[in-house]
Amino acid sequence: MDYAKRLSWLEDQSLLKAFQLAETEDMISFSAGFPSSETYPLDAVKESMARVIENQGEAALSYCSTSGYSKLRQILIKRMADKFGLDYALDEIIITSGSQQGLDMSGMLFVNEGDVVIFEEPSYLGAVNALRAYQAELVSVPTDREGMEIPALRDILERYGKRVKMIYVNPDFQNPTGRSWSDERRKEFMEFIKGYEIPVLEDAAYGELSFDKERQKPLAYYDKKGQVVYIGTFSKIFCPGLRVAWLCARRDIMEKYLVLKNAADLSSSTIAQMQMADYMEHNDLDGHIKSICALYKHRRDVMAGMIDSEFPKEVKYVLPKGGLFIWLELPEGKDAAELLVRAAQKKVAFITGASFYPSAKKNNELRLNFSNMSDEKTERGMKILGAITKEYLNG
Ligand SMILES: Cc1ncc(COP(=O)(O)O)c(C=O)c1O
Structure with missing residues (x-):
């Protein structure tokens, strides 16, 4: 088939892969930027859907x-x-x-x-x-x-x-x-x-x-x-x-x-x-947002704590004051893609930083999503990732 010329850039599938990996049950995925589904206000949505059908x-x-x-x-x-x-x-x-x-x-x-x-x-x-x-x-x-x-x-x-x-x-x-x-x-x-x-x-x-x-x-x-x-x-x-x-x-x-x-x-x-x-x-959307932010702040702290305790000191990050992501920087010359291959074998996923560069790329960074995993999974996944990172940087 002859696809449109404007699709010739399709070689980078990182985002698509992140979305697909997120559906794999046994994966600890720090990859996709999903909000946490436990924050979705199911009962309130049910009620307002019913009201909409009734009234409209x-x-x-x-x-x-x-x-x-x-x-x-x-x-x-x-x-x-x-x-x-x-x-x-x-x-x-x-x-x-x-x-x-x-x-x-x-x-x-x-x-x-x-x-x-x-x-x-x-x-x-x-x-x-x-x-x-x-x-x-x-x-x-x-x-x-x-x-x-x-x-x-x-x-x-x-x-x-x-x-x-x-x-x-x-x-x-x-x-x-x-x-x-x-x-x-x-x-x-x-x-x-x-x-x-x-x-x-x-x-x-x-x-x-x-x-x-x-x-x-x-x-x-x-x-x-x-x-x-x-x-x-x-x-x-x-x-x-x-x-x-x-x-x-x-x-x-x-x-x-x-x-x-x-x-x-x-x-x-x-x-x-x-x-x-x-x-x-x-409903009180502001109250809802407040509770989401409290949860994500906690999850950020759990992840940051694990970086501090489990990762080599050469790995750098800046604590984010909001949002869903921590950005990690490996020492110059190191390749996050190599780390991802090793992490995926142990069923931990993240997205390599290079995927986010529109033009000239840097290869030594990675993005970790902290909103979407339980404390237990974040602790387990970050322990694995920390050990792999140590091994990679020392080897
Ligand atoms: C910065 C940014 N903009 C836009 C979107 C798209 O969001 P949506 O289409 O769900 O509104 C995302 C989703 O991850 C995002 O991170």
């Missing part, structure tokens, strides 16, 4: 408007205003089928073959894959502990000029590193980028998964020009199976997204959107 009847099983259920959009606008100081009107938000759809539609909207898309280095693999499918050239900008490095970004923008069609960033508890951009860097970035006519795709998937009280303002908050396309999702703060997420953009851009959304799937699931709206009307 057939409408719940019909098509929805392409932009999404307006009550849900209103609730989201208010929530974003209260939590993050964002200011969107009803025609500046659409519901998408997962935020992954928002990433895909952004590629469809802004990227032609041979255009350049800028990423953080490293970056979320799902975004890399979504945008690579539009045959973009992927260029990554080095990051430090505060976020994307502005002098390096300036150099890249000078080098690629008008070929740059989009910048994708994930500033909160990033997937894969767990790092967040500092407030200063957020302001500096927005101040700098307003001099360019380039859309910034801000992926806020983990923005509410903060283990401290503090919540940082998104880049969109500092956007005076309407340059940021902001995407949010219920996947990490509620559950991913409903596939309810949202995308916000200024009106002129949103008109285009709306046409694409209609072409992609007509509308997102009506009943799932109604259920989300009903849940938020009758």
Whole structure:
């Protein structure tokens, strides 16, 4: 069969493999970035599904408007205003089928073959894959502990000029590193980028998964020009199976997204959107998020404790203050892929850091997910991984 040219990048299957490994019962998987299924509020969902069927009847099983259920959009606008100081009107938000759809539609909207898309280095693999499918050239900008490095970004923008069609960033508890951009860097970035006519795709998937009280303002908050396309999702703060997420953009851009959304799937699931709206009307989503964060903070501590006690001291990491991941750095010259082969033989899985590099790769890093395993499994898996790492570094 003759597959489309834009699929020629398919050699890297790390994300797909992570999703498949997660289904293997006897595997201790630190690979996929799944939320913990025990946090899914089954009873509350059952109740609100029943209420939706009762109150909405057939409408719940019909098509929805392409932009999404307006009550849900209103609730989201208010929530974003209260939590993050964002200011969107009803025609500046659409519901998408997962935020992954928002990433895909952004590629469809802004990227032609041979255009350049800028990423953080490293970056979320799902975004890399979504945008690579539009045959973009992927260029990554080095990051430090505060976020994307502005002098390096300036150099890249000078080098690629008008070929740059989009910048994708994930500033909160990033997937894969767990790092967040500092407030200063957020302001500096927005101040700098307003001099360019380039859309910034801000992926806020983990923005509410903060283990401290503090919540940082998104880049969109500092956007005076309407340059940021902001995407949010219920996947990490509620559950991913409903596939309810949202995308916000200024009106002129949103008109285009709306046409694409209609072409992609007509509308997102009506009943799932109604259920989300009903849940938020009758339940305390903030309380729910608080309890998830408490659980993940505990799991982070269990994993970090095991790294401290079981791993060689040359292995480095920075304790993340939220999100789902710890990023480990082996000494220079070591290869996490070699470690993965050995770990998989002992039924422990993770994703190698190299998979998250859109362009030039580093091989000595790995991503560990801490949200999804019980304490017992994390302790057992990390003990195995620690022993294998010692063996690998000493051998
Ligand atoms: C940074 C980031 N963005 C987007 C997504 C996609 O999430 P969803 O499509 O479930 O909203 C993920 C999922 O892991 C993610 O880590």
